[in-house]
Amino acid sequence: MTILLPLAVPLLGALGYAVIGWRRVTAWMSAVSAAAVLTSAIILAGAEPHTALAGLLRGDALAAYMLVVIGAVALLATIATPAYFVTEIAARRATTRTATRHSVLVQLFLAAMALAVLAANLGVLWIAIEATTIVTAFLVGQRRTKAAVEAAWKYVVICSAGIALALLGTIVLNFASSRAPGAAGLDLAALATTASGLDPGVTRIAVVLLILGFGTKAGLAPLHAWLPDAHSQAPAPVSALMSGVLLSVAFYAILRVKVVADGALGTGFTRALLAVMAVASLVLAASLLLAQRDYKRMLAYSSIEHLGLVAFGTAIGSPLALAAVLLHVLGHGLAKGVLFLGAGRILQVTGTNRIDEVRGLAARHPVLAGGIGFGILALIGLPPFSVFASELGLFRAGFAVGLGWLTAIALVLVLIIAAAMVTHTSRMLLGAAPDGPGTATGTRRLPVPTAFALVGGLLVCAALGVTAGPLATLLDSAVDTLVGAR
DSSP, X not given: OGGGHHHHHXXXXXXXXXXXOSSTTTTTHHHHHHHHHXXXXXXXXXXXXXXXXXXXXXXXXXXXXXXXXXXXXXXXXXXXXXXXXXXXXXXXXXXXXXXXXXXXXXXXXXXXXXXXXXBSBHHHHHHHHHHHHHHHHHHHTTXXXXXXXXXXXXXXXXXXXXXXXXXXXXXXXXXXXXXXXXXXXXXXXXXXXXXXXXXXXXXXXXHHHHHHHHHHHTTOTXXXXXXXXHXXXXXXXXXXXXXXXXXXXXXXXXXXXXXXXXXXXXXXXXXXXXXXXXXXXHHHHXXXXXXXXXXXXXXXXXXXXXXXXXXXXXXXXXXXHHHHHXXXXXXXXXXXXHHHHHHHHHHHHHSOOBGGGOOOHHHHOHHXXXXXXXXXXXXXXXXXXXXXXXXXXXXXXXXXXXXXXXXXXXXXXXXXXXXXXXXXXXXXXXXXXXXXXXXXOSOSSOOHHHHHHHHHHHHHHHHHHHOOTTHHHHHHHHHHHHHTOO
């Protein structure tokens, strides 16, 4: 069945790497696996909603759309991975054993994210999100430096605390469901249908715990502190996956919970909770980006900003806002994947992650500099890139539903963040190359697969900004799922 392919293919890929190891003949197996996930998502998008594995998995329009996001960003990351490891192994910062372990874990990571978006049961969704924490903790600490190990432990401790809150929320919601008509249990579709019969007081507690818990994994304030360390210390392809996909998969859980919460409590409760978390995340990102000195941490704080915008659009909750949220998830994933892959290459050729020690990239590495420069323009929402269209939709929806003052605050913060990121990046791309750490080492040529990933990701992001094309129908169906029209 098509619904099982996004799980089966990465699991087989992990088994293949575990048995054969990372070598020239298997280096591209991860990219093939990611392409298979993307292909299965496209097939699933054209099928009617259906279940599998005794109702534990459900493929609907929203799940198919999220699988498109996972497959697209994973394809970018895995295309660039072989060249990344060739450079790392040549510099003796990694070995073929490291590459094998990395590849096994990345395949398990893809399978866990696919399970999360296909889960028909809130309990299965929780298990899948927890599985991503376990797998990615080893990827964050892959380099085994002091900073990487500390980031991995910080990631595990904070995200485990958040996931524990989500588990408690799941138990409380199950308690409310067991005493409501319909015996929905933790089935998400059944809960959405019978939400009006849930006890409001108990459901309110469950929703707070679930949103805080999954919001931790999505990098939203106040439990966001793991994100800058984890994203800055992880290998570049892992950072691309974590920022471009993992945060969105965690927020996907919030989207599913919101459908139930709105049916039981009305839209006002989740709107207030998510709006507070969204504005707090935007304020935090703006304040810390102004004086940022590490370009990978700069990208990590930008992820907090963009997930804050996703939370803000979800708080608005109108069909226009939700369509913009879903488009933003894909556009951000593509742009951030490009930027983290580019940042990893900058680290390889300069040996430093400090913004003030990288100069003159445009003169020395024009293709890499072009990818970074246009990636930043895509990320801050300049046309024709899709983030411009999604942010425009979010702000229009905010003013339309009467949240004008809150929307204006969000808009000002987004402009401040954009100015900070352009300022920091322009210093890296322009000017003369400094002596010392920022001087390029090794080859000047960007590996062809990496260049393909950077250019391809930006072209898709730009195309989505002009027209959603075949995704338009899938977007409409996914929004219908969230607003209860199906």
